[in-house]
Amino acid sequence: MKNRIMLVGDTHGNPRWTRTVINQASELGVDLLIQLGDFGYWPRFHDGRDYLHAVEKALAGRDLSMWFLDGNHEDHVRLRSCDTPPGRVAITDHIGYLPRGTRWQWGQTRWLALGGAVSVDQSWRTPGHDWFAEETITTDQQEAIIAAGPADVVIAHDAPWGVPFLVQQFRQDLSPESRGSWPAAALIEADAYQQRLRTILEAVQPQTWFHAHYHVAYQDTLPAICGDVKVIGLDCDGGSPRASTLLVDATGTEISW
Numbered sequence: 001m002k003n004r005i006m007l008v009g010d011t012h013g014n015p016r017w018t019r020t021v022i023n024q025a026s027e028l029g030v031d032l033l034i035q036l037g038d039f040g041y042w043p044r045f046h047d048g049r050d051y052l053h054a055v056e057k058a059l060a061g062r063d064l065s066m067w068f069l070d071g072n073h074e075d076h077v078r079l080r081s082c083d084t085p086p087g088r089v090a091i092t093d094h095i096g097y098l099p100r101g102t103r104w105q106w107g108q109t110r111w112l113a114l115g116g117a118v119s120v121d122q123s124w125r126t127p128g129h130d131w132f133a134e135e136t137i138t139t140d141q142q143e144a145i146i147a148a149g150p151a152d153v154v155i156a157h158d159a160p161w162g163v164p165f166l167v168q169q170f171r172q173d174l175s176p177e178s179r180g181s182w183p184a185a186a187l188i189e190a191d192a193y194q195q196r197l198r199t200i201l202e203a204v205q206p207q208t209w210f211h212a213h214y215h216v217a218y219q220d221t222l223p224a225i226c227g228d229v230k231v232i233g234l235d236c237d238g239g240s241p242r243a244s245t246l247l248v249d250a251t252g253t254e255i256s257w
Helices: 015-027 046-062 139-147 164-169 184-204
Strands: 005-008 032-035 066-068 095-097 103-106 109-114 153-156 208-211 218-222 229-233 245-248
Touching (some): 015 245, 046 095, 109 184, 139 184, 153 184, 164 218, 164 229
Parallel strands (some): 032 066, 066 095, 153 208, 208 229
Antiparallel strands (some): 005 245, 103 109, 218 229
């Protein structure tokens, strides 16, 4: 059983920052790193291959492993995020991918991985090159996740709809047309995806939901039909380690450094 797990926010294929996190994890006696999406899986690009090599080398040197979820900014065709069945997939000797719906249990605590999110910047990206329609959980995946039953801890890239902090921070109580520079159509799609995640949350009834994606660290409580859910977001690469990572135990409870 893993007793000291480091959760890591968006790494965006940043080798220097990811190496720093790995070294910090080793010094803290971490058993495993779990990266919450926008890892930087771009194996068709030279920089993406270099990143995988750098992270694998850093992990091997510290005798650590890292599991990652898919974010919205990954090569989803190569990752096969829409048709890979649940269950950890080895990418390298020390890097593993957690497909959507992957479950495992540490002690009595049931964990569930939910990768995917909407790219609100998709209009500036090229389909099939650096943006993929497969970036979100499908209806079939949603139904399978719900059918598999409850979970105690969810690790996701995105957040469920209605988290008070995110509503205020990103003005989600306003119309998409009045919420800043992102295209309204993309914001509508992103809102709908968060609502899909909220449906999953109400069905699997977790106590805690960890995510990345918004590049901001916070902790909040989401009132839900299933009861209050603790929601924790992490910052991204370039942020302080205290904001971009979180140390938890096998129950998903935060532990001090």
